[in-house]
Amino acid sequence: MNAPRRPGLLERVRGQPHRIGAAAYAGVLSAVSLAVPGVVGLVWHQPWLFPSLGPTVMLFFESPEQPSARPINTLVGHGVGIAAGVLCLAVFGLNGRPPAPVAGLSAGYVAAAVTSVAITTIVLTLVKLPHPPAGASTLIVSLGILSSTTEILAMAGAVVLITVIGWGMNIVLGTRPADPKQTAAPPRRDLT
Helix, strand or coil: CCCCCCHHHHHHHHHCCCHHHHHHHHHHCCCCCHCCCCCCCHHHCCCCCEEEEHHHHHHHHHHHCCCCCCCCHHHHHHHHHHHHHHHHHHCCCCCCCHHHHHHHCCCCHHHHHHHHHHHHHHHHHHHHCCCCHHHHHHHHHHHCCCCCCCHHHHCCCCHHHHHHHHHHHHHHHCCCCCCCCCCCCCCCCCCE
């Protein structure tokens, strides 16, 4: 006979008044998860800390039961987003140009950004591995903010690192991840 599963730390703190415990859990673990790639970036002088990591770790610790917070969604999502950004930079002839925030937004950057987000959305929807923060990764690349080979490799390394750290901490603390068989949110009901 199996003993009942003991609730993980997140499950226990979610029951506290005013959700202070759940907020502290998510905040502290997000900070720890982001500090590690930040330190790696400082040591290696590379951009191991970039904007789309923030919403990724927030998903890990605020709503780990969501399919978009699963490690596979994270890795595939950011991988597709980064690849789509690189592809669009090349297709629209933007490689080697100053990034949009420095040079100004041009028609080429708009086309690269719009196309890269569309590609990322289409692919992740087709493979049923949603991860909304990947939309930020593809914009970071397609707008030329991080676009050199070294920067792209640093982005990929940081995604792998925070995924291992984030899910490792959740597992150690007994947090229940999303059911691997669950690939998408349940269909929405028509309210009309």
